[in-house]
Amino acid sequence: MKQEAKNKRRFNFVDAVILLLILAAVALAAFIFVFKGPSFFTNLIGGQQKEIYYAVELSRVREELVGNVQPGDKVRDGVRNYDIGTVVGTLSGDCEHIGAAPDGTAVAGGYPGYQSLIVIISARAANTGYEYSIGGYDLQPGAEVSFKTPGLSGTGFCVGLEVVENDQAKEAFWESTASKVYYAEVKAEEE
Amino acid sequence: MERTKKLKFNLLDVIIIIVAIALITGLVIRFNLADRIINSEQQARVTFLVSGIRTDTVDESLLEGDIFYCKKFNGQFGELIDRDQFKVSPAKQLLDNEQGIAVESKLDYRSDVVGYIKATGRFDDERGFLADGVNQIAPGGEYEIHSSHRSMIITVLSVDPVE
Numbered sequence: 532m533k534q535e536a537k538n539k540r541r542f543n544f545v546d547a548v549i550l551l552l553i554l555a556a557v558a559l560a561a562f563i564f565v566f567k568g569p570s571f572f573t574n575l576i577g578g579q580q581k582e583i584y585y586a587v588e589l590s591r592v593r594e595e596l597v598g599n600v601q602p603g604d605k606v607r608d609g610v611r612n613y614d615i616g617t618v619v620g621t622l623s624g625d626c627e628h629i630g631a632a633p634d635g636t637a638v639a640g641g642y643p644g645y646q647s648l649i650v651i652i653s654a655r656a657a658n659t660g661y662e663y664s665i666g667g668y669d670l671q672p673g674a675e676v677s678f679k680t681p682g683l684s685g686t687g688f689c690v691g692l693e694v695v696e697n698d699q700a701k702e703a704f705w706e707s708t709a710s711k712v713y714y715a716e717v718k719a720e721e722e
Numbered sequence: 723m724e725r726t727k728k729l730k731f732n733l734l735d736v737i738i739i740i741v742a743i744a745l746i747t748g749l750v751i752r753f754n755l756a757d758r759i760i761n762s763e764q765q766a767r768v769t770f771l772v773s774g775i776r777t778d779t780v781d782e783s784l785l786e787g788d789i790f791y792c793k794k795f796n797g798q799f800g801e802l803i804d805r806d807q808f809k810v811s812p813a814k815q816l817l818d819n820e821q822g823i824a825v826e827s828k829l830d831y832r833s834d835v836v837g838y839i840k841a842t843g844r845f846d847d848e849r850g851f852l853a854d855g856v857n858q859i860a861p862g863g864e865y866e867i868h869s870s871h872r873s874m875i876i877t878v879l880s881v882d883p884v885e
Contacts, residue, residue: 556741596879633821638823640822644816681848683861684861
C-alpha cells in the first residue's frame with residue numbers, strides 16, 4: 532500500500548513531457564502577447580518610448596483615391612501586419628514626372644490622373660540607436676513602407692521622422708513636411 | 723475500489739486544465755477569433771481596374787461567375803459579377819511629348835476594363851475589408867489574380883459592402 536502511494540506521487544516521463552509542453556505554450560503565448568505589443572520589445576532593446584511623427588510619401592496615387600486616407604485611420608504594415616500608428620493628416624500635391632526635352636535636359640512635370648500623397652502618422656516608438664522601433668517594426672527616414680489603411684493600400688517611402696514632445700514640434704514637423712510637397716504648376720511658373 | 727481512486731483528479735491535472743483554458747481564452751481574445759467566426763460571411767463588391775488588356779481577349783477573359791484566386795492570399799479572391807455593367811474603354815497610357823511632358827495617349831488595340839468581383843469576408847473597423855476574415859483588400863492595392871483560364875493584375879478602386 533505504501534509502495535503504491537509512493538509510485539503515485541513520483542513524476543513519470545509523461546508528466547515531464549506535459550510540463551514541458553505547458554511551459555513551451557506559456558512562453559509562446561507570452562511571446563505573441565508581449566512581443567507584438569510595444570513595451571516588452573522596446574524595453575528589451577533598451578529604448579524609452581516617445582511619441583514620433585513620421586511621413587510616408589506615396590508618389591503615385593490615383594486621383595480618386597487620394598481622399599481615402601482620413602485622420603484617425605489605423606495604419607498597418609502590409610508585409611508583417613504590424614500596427615504602425617495612426618494617421619494624423621495628409622498632404623497631397625502633383626505627382627512628379629521627369630521627362631526629357633529634345634536636347635536631353637530633364638524636364639519636371641506632373642503626371643495626369645495621379646497625385647503624390649504624403650501621410651503623416653503618429654506612433655509611440657523607441658530609439659534603438661540608429662532607427663526607431665514601433666512595437667518591433669523598425670523604421671528610419673528613407674525606408675520603404677508597405678502601407679495599409681482601411682481605405683488605401685500602397686507602398687511609399689518614409690520622408691521624415693521626428694520625436695514630437697510638444698505642439699511646437701508637431702507644428703514644425705507639419706511645416707517641414709509641407710515643404711516637401713511637389714507642385715508641378717508652381718514650379719513651372721517659377722521657372 | 724482501486725478504479726475509483728485512479729480516476730481522481732490530482733493537482734497537476736487541475737493546473738493543466740487551468741493553463742489550457744487560459745491559453746485558449748488568450749488566443750481567442752488576441753486574434754479576435756470569436757468576431758472572425760461570427761462575422762466571416764459578409765460580402766463586398768470590389769470594383770477593380772485591369773489596365774491594358776488586349777481588346778480581342780476581353781470577352782473570353784472576364785466571364786460572369788468566374789471564380790478568381792489570389793496568389794498573395796493563396797486562396798479565393800472572389801466571384802466575377804455584373805458583367806453587363808463592366809466599362810471597357812481604350813487603354814490609357816501616359817507618354818512623354820516632344821517637350822518631355824507626360825500626356826495621355828490611347829491605345830486602340832488594348833483596353834482598360836473596370837469590373838466587379840464579389841468577395842466574401844468581413845469588414846473590420848480598423849482594417850477595412852478582410853477576405854476570408856484575414857487578407858485585407860483595400861483600394862489602391864494591386865493583386866495578381868487568376869481564374870481557371872486567365873491570369874491578370876488588378877488595381878482595386880473601391881470596396882463596398884453588399885447590402
